[in-house]
Amino acid sequence: MVTDKGSAGAGARGGPRTGLLDRRTALFGAAASLGALGLAGCNTTDGLGLAEAREMYGPLPNEKFPIPAVDIAKVDPKYHRRLVRYASKEAPGTIVVDPGNYYVYRIEEDGAATRYGANVGRDGFLWNGDAYVGRKAEWATWTPPKEMIKRQPEAAKYARGMPGGLDNPLGARTLYLYQNGAYTLYTIYASSDPDSIGSGVTSGCVGLLSQDMLHLYARTPVKTKVVVLPA
Numbered sequence: 552m553v554t555d556k557g558s559a560g561a562g563a564r565g566g567p568r569t570g571l572l573d574r575r576t577a578l579f580g581a582a583a584s585l586g587a588l589g590l591a592g593c594n595t596t597d598g599l600g601l602a603e604a605r606e607m608y609g610p611l612p613n614e615k616f617p618i619p620a621v622d623i624a625k626v627d628p629k630y631h632r633r634l635v636r637y638a639s640k641e642a643p644g645t646i647v648v649d650p651g652n653y654y655v656y657r658i659e660e661d662g663a664a665t666r667y668g669a670n671v672g673r674d675g676f677l678w679n680g681d682a683y684v685g686r687k688a689e690w691a692t693w694t695p696p697k698e699m700i701k702r703q704p705e706a707a708k709y710a711r712g713m714p715g716g717l718d719n720p721l722g723a724r725t726l727y728l729y730q731n732g733a734y735t736l737y738t739i740y741a742s743s744d745p746d747s748i749g750s751g752v753t754s755g756c757v758g759l760l761s762q763d764m765l766h767l768y769a770r771t772p773v774k775t776k777v778v779v780l781p782a
Contacts, residue, residue, distance in 0.1 A: 555637045555656075555666065599631045607632060608762050615690055616717050618743075618761050625745040630654075630668020632763050637664035644775055646684075646726075646739070646767070648757055650677055651782040653749045655739070655759060657767060667767065670742060670758040673751040677782045682737070684775040685729030687768065690715030696736060699754070717743060723761050724768040728777055739777075740764065 599607065601623075608621035608631075630653065639658050641647060647656040647664070650671035656664040672678065693713045695706040713719050722741030727734055742748070742758035752758075759767060 555635045555654075555664070599628065599633070604628070604631055608760065611762065611765070614723060616715070616723070618717070618723060621745050621760055621762060623745070626668065626748055626760070630748050632665065632667050632766065634659070634663055635666045636662055637666070638662065639664065641776065641778060644771075646771065646775060646777045648739075648777065648779040650679075650751075650757075650780065655757060655767070657770065665767075667759050667763045668748045670744075670747040670750055670752050671782075672753050672755040672757075676754045677751070678737070678755055679779045679781045680730075682728040682730050682735060682777045682779065684726045684771060684773055684777060685732075685734060686727045687771070687773060688721075688725045688727070690719070690723060691721045691725045693719050693721045722758075722764065724764045726768065726771060726775075726777075739767070741768075 604623045605620070608623055608626075610620045611618040635656075637656055637658070639645075639647065639656075639662075641658050643658050643660050645658045647658065648654075648669070648671070649656065650669075653669050653671060655667045655669045657667075658664050692715060693709065694711070695703075695709055700707045700710060715721070720740070721738065722743055724741045726739040728737045728739070729735060737755050737757075739757045739759065741761040741764035743761055744758075745760065747758060748760060758764075
């Protein structure tokens with residue numbers, strides 16, 4: 552089992568913004584918007600074996616919209632899903648986002664966490680603080696906020712909503728992040744773009760590979776605490 556340095560408790564130093572997060576940030580950046588088996592156990596190397604990675608990130612043909620296999624050649628092995636040692640004061644089940652290292656953690660029992668590679672907000676769209684999962688959705692309709700349409704006029708054609716599907720920016724599963732009973736416009740979503748993992752491409756949302764997002768989504772009830780660390 553690998554040991555990850557850092558603690559979810561460090562997020563408290565950054566502190567949440569007062570009230571609703573800055574709504575100038577839209578759902579996704581240009582690079583992420585319109586384009587695009589169980590836990591692998593305690594590994595002791597820097598990545599999965601090739602066969603194991605292909606199995607973990609293989610196709611999911613039984614989904615409403617069948618999900619293709621990930622081209623794992625496009626994903627740095629350090630971003631493969633794995634179980635790691637992770638010191639945290641947060642309760643098991645809590646989600647911790649570490650945008651500085653492009654990871655999302657789900658806190659487990661006994662000082663462990665499931666770690667996923669992620670994409671995060673690009674420069675100028677990073678944020679930190681506490682939130683919670685206010686709702687969940689499978690193959691959600693995506694409606695670009697008006698702030699995004701202003702920045703990216705090509706998104707205007709979806710002003711009334713883009714139906715769920717493989718081309719939908721929200722992907723197969725979505726966790727909507729809330730503060731004080733209000734939707735922040737930020738999500739944790741399923742990305743079909745392996746090139747985006749390990750980079751800052753969104754307007755504050757956090758993307759996991761579809762196979763990883765399905766794994767996290769199934770274990771995350773509404774009201775789950777989410778801690779976003781300073782970058």
